[in-house]
Amino acid sequence: MLQNNQQASLYQVEPSPRDVSPHAAVARRPTTIAETGLSESLLLDLLTKHLFTDGVLTREQLANKMGITGGILQGLLDTAKKLAWIENRQTTADGQMRYALSMAGDIHAKQAFAKNGYLGLAPVPLQQYTPICRQQSSRANPVTFEMLQQGLKALVLPEDLLYKIGPAMNSSRPVLIYGPPGTGKSYLCRHLNLALGDDVLIPYALAIGNEIIQVFDPELHHQVDLTENHNPLDLAQGHDPRWLRCHRPLRITGGELTAEMLEVRFDPYSRTYMAPLQLKANNGILLLDDLGRQRISAKQLFNRWIIPMEERRDFLGLQSGEHFEIPFELILLFSTNLDPKELVDEAFLRRLGYKIHFDALNEMLYRQIWFRVCEELQLHCPEEVFQYLLREYHQRCNKPLIPCYPRDLLGIISDQMSFMKLEPEVTRSLIDSAWSIYFV
Structure with a gap:
């Protein structure tokens, strides 16, 4: 499981105003279980699963693996001891207490894995994710001509194309880029996130009730290399460790796209949920390349996304039949070298908002x-x-x-x-x- 180097924290204090970074202001560290938005039982299940997997862990290691502060973790350890689920082991050379599961704790961990195979950072509840996702919208800081020019300086582009692409990125409407093969449509789209130039917080996982959906994808979400020179024990700094600070994601999918990739996927063997591609791409860019060549037809795709494209919200479901709403807060790009009128009817083309034609160069x-x-x-x-x-x-x-x-x-x-x-x-x-x- 991923270990976040910025999560080392054993005790929690309220951030002082001078130490609150923009990201810490967006997602402040919780100091109580209630502030996490999660139930104590879910956190206890996750704690026992980590101990079951790793055997023996210190409190600091558990805090890193679960992404929760030491004060909350200590309360969980105290509860687990009262339930006779964990035992103290010999301390480390530097005096850190080590913990392991008892026989009763071992049984409970196996039962927890049977219910849900998730193992990672503590999830972020949906009710906390939604406002933060919307707050981090790229449209909160509109793209300017200078930003686009700087971000795409490595490319050779007609200047009039920048005047079309820039406003499209600030719009809440999807963008269709079309033209003959080889005119640079995909190449340009793959560089557009450079123009945004900032980073965002991505939750490692989301909690929908007691079910957990993993969102973080290391192939898509590239963590920012943090080099701030501050004492890691200065706990007045930093954001909620359940969120990972990443560059704005750029998710590209082409002919491999299926209808199943647009829904929450459940693996019956590992008993884990994985987020659909549009949820992973939130706060970034989603490019559907070679539109019309997917394993799902363009008409099916647009029918699936009528509400998300117009209302900026999507509806997903779990294996249990429970449905929930998530933000559809991304820049949605379609690229094709086919005639758009042959793909979808005029009503769908109208919903796309921006249609930008690429052609040969001078x-x-x-x-x-x-x-x-x-x-x-x-x-x-x-x-x-x-x-x-x-x-x-x-x-x-x-x-x-x-x-x-x-x-x-x-x-x-x-x-x-x-x-x-x-x-x-x-x-x-x-x-x-x-x-x-x-x-x-």
């Missing part, structure tokens, strides 16, 4: 990409060779100046140079060969 921008890729690959390309490419191939073959061509063609040329041990200079013959290989 010669100036195409040149910038070509010579930038040459620099990245450490290739030299004479101007006359570039003009030869434009004249003999793009113009005569009527091939538009698509942004993906420079990287693809020069990649083939670089491979040829390595294979034939050639000097790193682009020649007409290498252009001829790369073009004949790349195009059918």
Whole structure:
């Protein structure tokens, strides 16, 4: 299970005003079980499961694994002792008490695992998650032209495209990006979260009553490398450790998308719930790439998300049949190289709000990409060779100046140079060969 380096805390005090960071103000550390929003029985189950899995743990280790403060943890340990579920073991060399399960505690832990296989940080109850998720909306700090320009400075883009993308990111409406293959739709979308430039708190898990849904996904949620120079024992600092400070997520899904991925998934073997992709992407960006090629049809997808797209809230269900509402607080992007009118009807297109068309570049921008890729690959390309490419191939073959061509063609040329041990200079013959290989 994930261990959060910022969770080392044995005792809890109220944060002083000078120490309250923006994230600590959003999700303050709870000091009592009531402030966690969780039941004592749920926390006791989680405590015994951690001891069952790890054998012997100190109080500090338990605080780290459960994401709860020492004051709350001490109360749980006292209760578990009264129930004869835990035993004291020999202290560590530095005097820390160690705890292990008794026989009765072992039995209880097994019963707890039989009910719910979740093992990780204590979950955040839904009623606490919802207001914090909405408070962290990217729309709270609107994207400006300067922010977008800075975030996408590594890309070569027409300036008028920035004036279309920027307002779309500030809108509460979904965005459809369409155009021919290779025009940079997906490439741009994969960099948009750089323009947001901040980080957010992501709950490790959510509690729906006594059921727990894991939200944190290490492949999607990238934790911020915290380097603040403060004493880790200064407990007046820091946010609720059940939340992990991460960069705004960017979730990308393509042809592999199924209807099941949009719902809470239950694993009957581990008896655990996993969050759907839109819940994991909250407070970030969700890109549905290659719309129209998913294993769920575009019509089914839009029917499923009519309410979320218009009301910014979604409804999910558990295996028990219980249903609950969650925020749909994300930037939703659709990308396709198909004709949008062939995917969905006019009523659905109207709901998308922003429709942004990508097309071929002009010669100036195409040149910038070509010579930038040459620099990245450490290739030299004479101007006359570039003009030869434009004249003999793009113009005569009527091939538009698509942004993906420079990287693809020069990649083939670089491979040829390595294979034939050639000097790193682009020649007409290498252009001829790369073009004949790349195009059918």
